[in-house]
Amino acid sequence: MERIRLPGPILNIKAHSQRGAGDPCDLACYPFGQRKVLSTDQAGRNFLYDADTRDVAAMPKFHKPKLRRCLSLFVPSGGDGEGDDREGGGGGSLYLMVRELREVKRYKIEVGQPSMDFEVLFYGNGRTTSHCKRLRLPPFVLEPIHQNEYPEIRSYAVVGRGSHVCVSVDGRGTYALDTARYTWSKIGDWTLPFHGKVEYVPELKLWFGLSGDAQHLAAADLSVMDAHSPPQLAAGHGWEEFLxxxxxxxxxxxxxxxxxxxxxxxxxxxxxxxxxxxxx
Known part of the structure; x- marks a missing residue:
């Protein structure tokens, strides 16, 4: 078995210590475009690291810390969420949402209101200063639930050249968020054939992710989605993995x-x- 050695780190980031507060220190990192990484801690403090310039910049705080079990999707400010972010100058919008919404009943009291469990961080889009904005959760949180049922977002992607954020929920279907109007719509009762984050590869004009069954590398065309039938995995691709x-x-x-x-x-x-x- 061939072994590789990872290069040494060029940056070390630690969570902010809250002595006396009794809260554990925690840290999460999310990709912010191609060459930037956002780090956030248990207090919601955010820092953006640029791998090209090796600069670190303080970012606006989240309304609620976004650590583990969060989905993250980045839409470049150029408006093309399915390609290169160089035209947007590295700026854009980072969407973060809690994947497993255990307290679903709580949201019935807050119909139509923004939630701290779903936020977007705007940065360097040339039209407004950097800030965080709370957004509405997808409609499935308002639907009746059965005993011991905890709807979880299983797969998610940026589609429509950055115009929509798409999420699939077990037993509920697939929903899309309009990134301009921040309104939700249901695409279909089916779910995407993926597990976790789905990435667009412009060179191949396909979306890639881990398959929903065996969790092996797979691809599908999500450019057009039919409300009556789910997208199918692209045939003829059998990528070998580690044995x-x-x-x-x-x-x-x-x-x-x-x-x-x-x-x-x-x-x-x-x-x-x-x-x-x-x-x-």
């Missing part, structure tokens, strides 16, 4: 962690991280 030794078993992590990680490296390249246990 673990027989004594290795894939590890199931706890609820606060993803079991598989897919990272878009650009230019049609992806890094897939899986966790294994060696039973020797």
């Amino acid at each position: 673990p030794p027989e004594q290795w078993a894939e590890q199931e992590l706890d609820i606060d962690q993803e079991d598989v990680q897919l990272v878009n490296l650009g230019s049609g390249r992806f890094c897939i991280a899986r966790f294994f246990i060696d039973w020797r």
Whole structure:
């Protein structure tokens, strides 16, 4: 088995310590375009790191900390959420939403009101100063729930050249947020055939992600979606993955962690991280 050695870090970021507050320190990082990373801590403090210039800038605070189990989608200010963000000068909008909404009943009291569980961070779009804005949650949180049912967002993507943010929810269907009007609409009762974040590759004009069943690398065309039938995975693509030794078993992590990680490296390249246990 070939081994690789990762390069040393060029930046170290730590969560802000709250001595005496009794709250644990925590930190999360989200991609902000191609060459920037947003770090946020348990107090909602945000910093943006630019890998090209190696500059760090303070960003507006979230109304509520956005740490684990959050989906993140970035739409460049150029308006093309399905391509290069260089035309937008590296600015854009970062959408963050809690994926597992356990307290669904609570939102019935707040019909039509923005929620702290879904926020967008605006930065460098040339029209307004950087700030955070609370948004309305998708309509499924207002639907009746059954006992022990916790609707969870299983897959999500930017579609329509950045005009919409799309989320799929188990047992509820697929919804789209208009990024200009901030209004939700239901696309269909089906869900996307993916698990987790779905990334657009402009060179191939396809969306890539982990398949919803075996969680292997897969692709689909999400440019046009029919309300009556879900998108189908592209046929004829059988990408080989790492074949673990027989004594290795894939590890199931706890609820606060993803079991598989897919990272878009650009230019049609992806890094897939899986966790294994060696039973020797």
